[in-house]
Amino acid sequence: MPGIDYRQLRRQITMSRVLDLLGFQPTWQHGPQLRGPCPIPGCHSTSPRPFSAHLTRQIYHCFACRSHGNPLDLWAAVRSLPLHAAALDLCQAAHLVSPRLPASHLFPSLDQSCRVASRAPSRNR
Numbered sequence: 001m002p003g004i005d006y007r008q009l010r011r012q013i014t015m016s017r018v019l020d021l022l023g024f025q026p027t028w029q030h031g032p033q034l035r036g037p038c039p040i041p042g043c044h045s046t047s048p049r050p051f052s053a054h055l056t057r058q059i060y061h062c063f064a065c066r067s068h069g070n071p072l073d074l075w076a077a078v079r080s081l082p083l084h085a086a087a088l089d090l091c092q093a094a095h096l097v098s099p100r101l102p103a104s105h106l107f108p109s110l111d112q113s114c115r116v117a118s119r120a121p122s123r124n125r
Contacts, residue, residue, distance in 0.1 A: 003100060003101035004084060004087045004088070004098055004099065004100065004101065005099040005100060005101050006072065006083070006087065008099035009072060009087055009090075009091070009096075009098065009099050010058075010070055010071065010072055012096060012099065013071050013072065013090060013094060013096070014055070014058065014071060015053050015054070015055050015058045015059070015060065015070075015071045015074070016055050017071070017094060018071040018072075018074055018075055018090070019034070019039075019053060021075075021090075021093050021094060022039050022074075022075075022078055023039075024036060024039050024053075026049075026053075027048055027049050028049055032054055032055040032056040032057075033052065033053070033054050033055070034052070034053045034054075034055065035049035035051065035052050036048075036049050036051055037049065037050070037051060038050050038051040038062045038064055038065060038067075039051065039074075039078050040062060040065055040067050040074075040077045040078055041078065041080065042065070043062055043064050043065035043067070044064070044065075045062075045063075045064030045065070047063075047064065050062055050063045050064035050065075051063075051064075053074075058070055058071060060073075060074050072086060072087060072090065075089070075090045
């Protein structure tokens with residue numbers, strides 16, 4: 001499973017873009033803050049606007065189901081996917097190349113273990 005640079009992906013994708021991809025229609029807007037129905041499946045709110053998204057701060061919160069987080073968290077919650085699968089799915093939906101971690105981030109101890117393993121065994125008699 002390839003490593004995804006989640007920090008870089010969160011910088012590339014905005015809350016506004018995720019809400020557009022989800023087809024979210026706000027019922028109220030004041031500056032960068034939007035309110036409306038919660039897009040997360042299974043949220044059973046009786047209020048017409050329990051969901052709040054702040055476009056500048058790149059966060060969301062649903063006061064009914066208590067879900068909250070960043071744009072990637074929202075995508076994962078709406079699609080009912082684990083974070084890795086949600087990141088790949090979001091990149092595909094947004095037509096982005098998923099940012100990958102360098103190999104050194106995936107296996108930081110690999111260089112050290114290879115050096116240790118390549119040494120000749122000691123001859124203690």
